[in-house]
Amino acid sequence: MSWFERKDLNIVTKSPKEMPEGIWVKVPATGETIHRRELEDNCWVDPVSGYHFPIGSDDYFQLLFDEGKYREMGGHIRPVDPLSFSDRKTYKSRLVESQKKTGLTDAVKVAAGQMRGLEIVLACMDFRFIGGSMGSVVGERIGLAIDHARENGIPLIVISQSGGARMMESVLSLMQMAKTSAKLALLHEAKIPYISVMTNPTTGGVTASFAMLGDFNVAEPGALIGFAGPRIIRQTIGRDLPEGFQTSEYLLEHGFLDFIVSRNKMKKRLSRLLKILLHKYKD
Amino acid sequence: MNYLDFEKPIIELEKKISELSELNITDDNVLLPEIKRLRERVEELRASIFSNLTHWQRVQLARHPDRPYTLDYVYNIMENFVELHGDRCFSDDKAIVGGLATFEGRSVMVIGHQKGRDTKSRKYRNFGMPNPDGYRKALRLMKTAEKFGVPVITMLDTPGAFPGLEAEERGQAEAIARNLREMALLQVPIVTVVIGEGASGGALGIGMGNEVYMMENTWYSVISPESCSSILWKNWDYKEQAARALKLSAQDLMKLKVIDGIIREPLGGAHRNYAIAAKAVRDQLVESLDRLSKMTPEELKAHRIEKYSKMGAWEDVSRKPAGKGKGGTAKTGKTSVSDTPSGSGKTKSRQKK
Numbered sequence: 001m002s003w004f005e006r007k008d009l010n011i012v013t014k015s016p017k018e019m020p021e022g023i024w025v026k027v028p029a030t031g032e033t034i035h036r037r038e039l040e041d042n043c044w045v046d047p048v049s050g051y052h053f054p055i056g057s058d059d060y061f062q063l064l065f066d067e068g069k070y071r072e073m074g075g076h077i078r079p080v081d082p083l084s085f086s087d088r089k090t091y092k093s094r095l096v097e098s099q100k101k102t103g104l105t106d107a108v109k110v111a112a113g114q115m116r117g118l119e120i121v122l123a124c125m126d127f128r129f130i131g132g133s134m135g136s137v138v139g140e141r142i143g144l145a146i147d148h149a150r151e152n153g154i155p156l157i158v159i160s161q162s163g164g165a166r167m168m169e170s171v172l173s174l175m176q177m178a179k180t181s182a183k184l185a186l187l188h189e190a191k192i193p194y195i196s197v198m199t200n201p202t203t204g205g206v207t208a209s210f211a212m213l214g215d216f217n218v219a220e221p222g223a224l225i226g227f228a229g230p231r232i233i234r235q236t237i238g239r240d241l242p243e244g245f246q247t248s249e250y251l252l253e254h255g256f257l258d259f260i261v262s263r264n265k266m267k268k269r270l271s272r273l274l275k276i277l278l279h280k281y282k283d
Numbered sequence: 284m285n286y287l288d289f290e291k292p293i294i295e296l297e298k299k300i301s302e303l304s305e306l307n308i309t310d311d312n313v314l315l316p317e318i319k320r321l322r323e324r325v326e327e328l329r330a331s332i333f334s335n336l337t338h339w340q341r342v343q344l345a346r347h348p349d350r351p352y353t354l355d356y357v358y359n360i361m362e363n364f365v366e367l368h369g370d371r372c373f374s375d376d377k378a379i380v381g382g383l384a385t386f387e388g389r390s391v392m393v394i395g396h397q398k399g400r401d402t403k404s405r406k407y408r409n410f411g412m413p414n415p416d417g418y419r420k421a422l423r424l425m426k427t428a429e430k431f432g433v434p435v436i437t438m439l440d441t442p443g444a445f446p447g448l449e450a451e452e453r454g455q456a457e458a459i460a461r462n463l464r465e466m467a468l469l470q471v472p473i474v475t476v477v478i479g480e481g482a483s484g485g486a487l488g489i490g491m492g493n494e495v496y497m498m499e500n501t502w503y504s505v506i507s508p509e510s511c512s513s514i515l516w517k518n519w520d521y522k523e524q525a526a527r528a529l530k531l532s533a534q535d536l537m538k539l540k541v542i543d544g545i546i547r548e549p550l551g552g553a554h555r556n557y558a559i560a561a562k563a564v565r566d567q568l569v570e571s572l573d574r575l576s577k578m579t580p581e582e583l584k585a586h587r588i589e590k591y592s593k594m595g596a597w598e599d600v601s602r603k604p605a606g607k608g609k610g611g612t613a614k615t616g617k618t619s620v621s622d623t624p625s626g627s628g629k630t631k632s633r634q635k636k
Contacts, residue, residue, distance in 0.1 A: 082539070082596035083530045087515035136595030143592065165483070165505045167515060170529045171541050174483060174505040175594035178491050181463030182591040188464065205505070207456035208444075208484045213464055227456035227484070228446030232510075236446050246451060256454050 027051050043264040052220050052263055054200065056102075057109040057124035060159055064122060064267050070113030073121075073148065074141040079106050082136070083170055091168040094130060102128045106137040107162070110145045112154070116271035118280065121149045124159040127201070132162035134206055135169040139176025142210060146183040155193040155274050160211040164204020177209035184213050193277055195270060198225050198248070198257075216258045216273065219248035220266075225256075285348045289332060289340055290551075296325045329551055336500070338526040341533075342508060344500035345479045346442075349554035351561065353380055353395030353438045356478065359561035360568075361386045361393065367424055373453060376417030378409045378441070379489065381424045383433070387569050389576075392428035394421050394489055395438030395478070412445035413485065415458035421489045422462050425469055434472040434572055437489045442507060444485030459488040466491035467588050470580035474571045476546065476564060477501045477533075478553075493587050494571045495541070497533035498560070499548040503541075504531035541594065 024033045029051035039046070043063055044053040055063075062068040085091040099105060107129035112121045123145040125132045142158065149156035165173040187194055196214030198207075200223035208227055211217075219225060226246040234241055244250050251257045261269045275281040286294045300321050303314060336344070344350075357364050361384040368375040381394035396413065399405035421437075428435050444455055466473060466489075475492030481503030497503060506514075508526035513519050530536075533545045546563050553560035578586065 076599055076601035078598045078600050080596055080598045083528070085528050087511075087521075087525070087528060136597045139595055140597055167506055167511055167529070169596070170505050170531065171503055171536055172539060172595050174487055174503075175541060175591065177460075177484060177487060178463055178467075178591040179594055181460060182467035182491075182588045185464045185467040186588060189468070205484055208459040208488075209463055210460070212454075212457040212460035226451050227444065227459070228451065232446045233448060233451065237448055241448065245448070254452055254454070256457055 025053075043266075045263050050221060050262065052200065052222060054127060054161075055263075056128060057104070057126045057159075060124045061109070061111055061113075061122065063263070064115050064120075064157070064270070065111070065113040066115060066117065070111035070122070072109065072111045074110045074144045075105065077106075077137050077140050077144070079135060079137045081168070082172060083168070085168040085170070087168075094168070098129050102126065104129050106141070107132045107134070107166075108138045108141050110141050110148075112148060115157075115267060116275075118271055118274055118278075119152075119154045120157055120274070121145050121152075121154055122157045122159070125161040125206070127161045127163070130166060130168075131164075132160075132206075133164060133166035133173070134162060134176050135166035135173050136176060138166075139173075139179045142180050143183050146180070146187050149192050149194070150183075150187050150190050153190075153192060155195070155278075156187065157195045157197060157270065158210055158214075159197045159199060160202040160206050161199045162202060162204070162206040162211075164206055174205065177205045180210040181213060184210055188213075193274060195273070197261075197266070197270075199223050201225070203227065203229055212256070217256060218259055218261050218270075219251065219257050220263055221248055221260050223248045225251050287340070287343045287347065289343075293325060293329050293332065293551075296321060296328065300325070333550055333552075337523070338502075338529075338532055339508065339523040341500050342480075342502050342522075342526050342531070344552045345502050347552060347554050348400070350479055351553050351557050352440060353393075353397050353478065355557055356395075356438060356561050356564055357382075357384060357393055359557060360565040361391070364393075367427075368420070370416045370419035370423055372416065372419055374414075374416045376409075376413050376420055377407055378411050378413040378445070379417035379421050381421060386436075386572075387565070389572065390433050391436050391572075392424055392433050393436045393438070394424055396441040396486075396489070398440060398479070409445060411441045411480075412443055413441065413488075414445050414447070414450045415453045415455050418444075418455075418458035418462050418488050422458075422465055425466065425473075429469055429471050432471060434474070434576065435469070436568060437473065437475045437492065439475060439477045439481045439486040439490050439503070440479030441482055441485045442480050443482040444488065459484050462488050463491060467591070468584055469587075470584060472572060472575035472578070472583055473587070474568055474575065476567070477503050477542075478564070480507075482507050491587065491591065493575055493583060493590070494543045496544050496546050496567055496571075497536060497542050498546045498553060498564070499533055500552050501533060502526075502531040503533075503536055504529045539596075 025036050026033050027046045029049045044055050061070055079095050081091045108125045110123045123142050194214050195216045196211050198211055198219040202211050202225045224246055248260050303318055364382055364384040366382040380397045384393055396411045397408050398411035399408040425435050473492040475490045475495040477497040483505050508522040511525040512521035536542045546567050549556040549559040
């Protein structure tokens with residue numbers, strides 16, 4: 001028995017008051033709060049710390065395509081459960097849940113449109129859908145984007161955001177690394193430009209296939225980019241990892257990125273790069 | 284002699300037989316029939332255990348410490364092996380070996396993961412887990428082979444690419460990704476055999492063959508059963524369930540049309556008889572190289588790109604009859620194989636019945 005007792009019943013312990021949805025947003029990097037409108041106007045980048053909030057494929061489409069106009073492709077390609085996979089949940093139920101929660105059909109969306117007047121095809125991954133994992137649909141849709149770029153001679157941009165290959169499709173997921181790389185090989189031979197943009201996080205089979213194969217590999221600041229995840233590496237080598245290990249800045253320093261670009265400058269930098277490359281740069 | 288837990292009944296009987304044989308009893312009439320009976324019993328037992336292996340038991344067999352490794356196959360079926368070292372960049376990775384050799388009247392470039400046999404050599408080989416330098420060495424050797432028109436044979440046996448600090452620092456992901464793209468474009472035949480463990484990108488990084496075979500008791504998957512268990516079950520104890528769920532056996536991959544055939548192993552596993560296992564590998568390699576060497580460099584490249592472009596399983600909802608919401612059959616990209624230049628669909632595979 002404790003020496004104190006509650007005198008009144010029905011006292012409800014208040015949980016810390018939740019932020020009213022959609023007005024003030026807390027910045028994880030600093031703990032400060034910022035008005036949602038200010039964030040939206042700045043592409044979800046905190047103007048003080050430069051922290052990049054995660055955003056989805058639709059947001060990137062709005063950000064990069066002129067007037068937010070684009071034609072989606074590959075929406076007819078939908079996931080199935082080829083192995084009848086089940087762990088604590090079935091893969092089927094995970095798919096349905098993710099589809100309901102995100103309104104997406106799988107972890108990548110592909111669209112064609114114009115970026116500062118230049119026709120491009122853009123594939124953008126979405127971490128919210130089963131950790132942005134790459135299964136057959138992701139591989140096939142990215143394959144479609146690559147084919148479209150090659151057949152029409154227009155530049156390809158892929159924005160990655162993924163925990164790696166999707167375990168629930170086992171070896172079929174693994175083969176998507178081979179598929180996307182094989183198709184990129186053809187694009188490479190056709191001399192069509194390909195920019196790979198890595199965002200937080202880009203790891204595993206996605207990094208070890210199309211994300212590292214850009215003519216230009218670029219990243220948002222502070223993103224986690226690597227092959228093995230930091231937890232596994234720490235377990236394997238049995239010591240702590242250096243500060244900033246596997247961040248965009250670390251990869252730039254070790255020679256794996258061409259440059260780091262803030263999200264609010266991305267459209268400008270990428271279109272400038274492509275226009276110089278394609279001899280279309282004026283002013 | 285190393286043996287696995289499920290082999291215990293066999294090992295116990297074998298022990299009994301050898302004990303009986305060593306007894307100095309002059310009256311053979313008593314002992315001989317008994318020994319004969321026990322020998323038959325051992326064979327029956329072995330046949331029954333090995334015809335009903337679970338997924339996890341196959342994983343165990345693939346990791347058997349006595350299993351033949353890449354260099355064992357090289358020395359069993361090839362001649363004049365000249366090992367070639369180094370990535371010309373940073374180091375010579377000991378977890379991937381490679382070199383030129385002669386094989387059944389032709390020159391080949393053979394490349395494979397290599398594990399060690401004892402504590403010292405296991406460490407030396409980094410347990411068969413390559414660093415980026417290993418993938419870069421493999422690519423260098425493939426490009427050399429291409430330059431001189433020599434076909435490439437790769438053997439996969441790795442628990443995964445090494446998840447270490449320096450591996451990340453030197454670009455493990457970039458090294459594997461580059462290999463995938465360059466293998467797709469290689470203008471000489473590539474034949475791949477999974478001889479042990481085929482763990483994820485670390486295996487695929489040297490495994491994009493025009494034809495890919497798995498030995499009977501090997502596994503090939505996007506992740507090891509242990510890691511899968513720890514991620515999806517949040518616990519390391521579900522490796523057997525994970526192995527089953529991942530459908531990682533040669534039989535499964537044959538059904539998924541990811542591989543072209545299964546190479547039979549001697550009863551009890553490849554480690555029971557290196558010569559028989561190696562002969563089966565040799566026969567398959569000869570057959571594949573005969574077929575692939577008839578193709579032009581451009582055909583080989585196109586064949587490989589088409590093969591991997593088809594892989595995966597998805598549903599095409601635009602092809603469904605209107606009005607039906609659900610229940611359309613999944614279009615599996617890989618099932619529509621047929622008119623590839625080599626006619627890979629006709630591959631005579633040594634599939635276990």
